[in-house]
Amino acid sequence: MQLYRKKLLKLSKLNMSNLHVGHSEIATFAESNVNLKREDAEDLRAQVNRLRDRLESYLKEHPDFSLKKMILSGSLAKGTALKFINDVDVAMYVSAGDAPANMNELSSWLASRLREAFPNFKPEQVVENPHTLTVLFSGSGLKVDVVPILYEGDPDWKGYLVSKHTGEKILTSIPLHIDFIRRRKVKHDVHYAQIVRLLKYWAKNQKTENENFRFKSFMIELLVSHLADNGLVFDNYPEALANIFAYIAKDAFKSPIIFSDHYDAQSCEETAHPIRIWDPINPKNNTAKLYTDQQKNTIIEAALDAGDAIDSALRCPTKSDSLRYWRKIFGPTFDA
Numbered sequence: 001m002q003l004y005r006k007k008l009l010k011l012s013k014l015n016m017s018n019l020h021v022g023h024s025e026i027a028t029f030a031e032s033n034v035n036l037k038r039e040d041a042e043d044l045r046a047q048v049n050r051l052r053d054r055l056e057s058y059l060k061e062h063p064d065f066s067l068k069k070m071i072l073s074g075s076l077a078k079g080t081a082l083k084f085i086n087d088v089d090v091a092m093y094v095s096a097g098d099a100p101a102n103m104n105e106l107s108s109w110l111a112s113r114l115r116e117a118f119p120n121f122k123p124e125q126v127v128e129n130p131h132t133l134t135v136l137f138s139g140s141g142l143k144v145d146v147v148p149i150l151y152e153g154d155p156d157w158k159g160y161l162v163s164k165h166t167g168e169k170i171l172t173s174i175p176l177h178i179d180f181i182r183r184r185k186v187k188h189d190v191h192y193a194q195i196v197r198l199l200k201y202w203a204k205n206q207k208t209e210n211e212n213f214r215f216k217s218f219m220i221e222l223l224v225s226h227l228a229d230n231g232l233v234f235d236n237y238p239e240a241l242a243n244i245f246a247y248i249a250k251d252a253f254k255s256p257i258i259f260s261d262h263y264d265a266q267s268c269e270e271t272a273h274p275i276r277i278w279d280p281i282n283p284k285n286n287t288a289k290l291y292t293d294q295q296k297n298t299i300i301e302a303a304l305d306a307g308d309a310i311d312s313a314l315r316c317p318t319k320s321d322s323l324r325y326w327r328k329i330f331g332p333t334f335d336a
Contacts, residue, residue, distance in 0.1 A: 019238070020319035021326055025336035026237040030194060033333060034201045036081040044088055047142055048072050051090075051118075051135075058117045066098040066113050068151050071174045075217060078181045080196045082204070087134070087143040091174045093159055096150040103162050103169075106131060110148050131162045149174070158281070165290060171282045180261055180280050184225050191234035196224050198241060198330075205331045206302050213302060214295050219288055222277050223248075226257045238310060241329075245307035252300055258283075 052070040059065055074089030075081040092110065100109050107128045114133065115121055127134040133146040149159040149172065156176055160169040184192050199220050206213040227244060234240045256276035258265045267283040268276075274296040275288035306329050313325035319336075327334045 019314055020316060020322040021313060021336045022238060023236045026198070027194070029330065029334060029336060030198060030201075030237075033330075034083060034197050035194075036076075036083050036085055041076060041079075041081065044076055044085070044142065045072060047137060047140060048088055048090060048144065051144070055117055065117065066095045067092060067117055068095060069093040069157070071157070073147070073174045073178070075200075077174075077178050078221070079185065079193050080181070080200065080217070080221060082197060082200055087145050090144050090146050091149050091161075092146050093149050093151040093157065096152045096160070099148070099150055103131065103167055106148055106162060107133060110146070114146070131164050131167075170285050172279070172285075173281050176262065176281050180225070180259070181221060184228050188228055188234055191237075191240070192224065192228055195234045195237065195240050195244070196221055198237065199224065199244065202241075202306065202329055205329070208331075210298065210302075212295070213298050214291070215299050216287075219275075219277050222257060222259075222280070222287065225259070225280075226277075229259070238314060242307060242310045242314075245303040245310065248300060248303035249307060253296055 048070075049072075052072075055067060055070050059067070069092075071077075071091045071093070072088070073091045076085065076088050092114075094110065094113070100106060107130060110133055111126050111128050114126055114135070121135075122138065125136045125138060127136065132148070135144040135146055136142075137144070147161055149161050150169065151157070151159040154173075156173050158171060158173040158176070161172050162168070163170055200217055203213070203215045203217075203220060206215070224244070227247060228234070232240065232243055253275045256268065256278065258268050258278045259280040261280050263283045268278050269284070271286060271289070273286055273289045273291070274293045275291045276286050277288045279285035279287050309325045309328040313322045316322040316325065323334065323336060326336070
């Protein structure tokens with residue numbers, strides 16, 4: 001991976017005032033094509049909140065019930081959702097002592113508890129998946145992915161989710177994860193979340209073009225958080241994106257990404273995983289531990305190509321040429 005293009009480091013020396021496509025054009029494109037509209041986000045949250053309120057009402061009458069709390073999670077909760085959101089993630093905290101010991105039975109058990117708490121649900125509205133459920137809103141068509149978290153009474157709502165890939169129990173806390181992202185958003189105004197969304201949009205386009213490309217949203221959020229904590233400024237989107245792609249290309253995931261918000265960084269064990277991006281809540285959870293060397297290299301090559309495209313776009317003599325390079329990053333619909 002010594003193919004790192006040193007010219008990416010020279011981007012900050014360009015005269016940004018003479019660009020055909022710069023910060024304002026990227027921001028405008030993001031607002032119309034990348035970001036989930038505020039009113040749409042509020043509508044989705046309202047639908048989930050109505051479900052949560054009904055559960056809380058049921059819990060007041062049945063305090064010993066196995067379901068303990070419903071919390072909106074994922075990109076909608078963090079404010080990093082893309083425009084065409086397919087579904088909404090919800091964490092369902094369940095009493096660990098009541099849940100089945102056989103995790104293969106967890107989905108069916110949770111489905112029964114949900115139907116008990118929401119007797120108006122039609123059978124087809126609750127779809128069982130391995131370790132999760134999907135709740136379908138019959139009116140709006142909204143899909144809510146319900147992930148059970150085994151809860152033992154921790155005041156920070158730490159509990160164990162069951163990995164859909166390995167079946168192992170992983171310590172997590174949805175409120176602490178949301179707070180982790182919120183603090184970065186506050187420090188960097190609107191730009192932190194916007195850069196996250198732009199990178200997620202880039203990754204989405206990469207997956208369309210290359211079925212082997214894999215770069216999950218949580219890893220992107222943590223990568224941007226790491227760079228934010230180390231002084232990267234996000235208020236110029238072409239520069240910020242170029243610097244992020246340059247970091248991926250130069251570091252090539254050799255350095256572990258670790259946060260000290262909730263634990264001593266020294267508590268993360270040494271591993272031989274190709275990518276090491278540690279969960280900011282759980283020092284035993286490398287969020288990228290299932291990634292292979294080939295998948296790592298695919299991300300690095302895509303970052304190299306994206307960095308080259310930005311470099312070329314910022315130096316183009318005409319707007320049409322600049323747009324051609326930006327479309328390599330954001331797809332054929334990009335315009336400015």
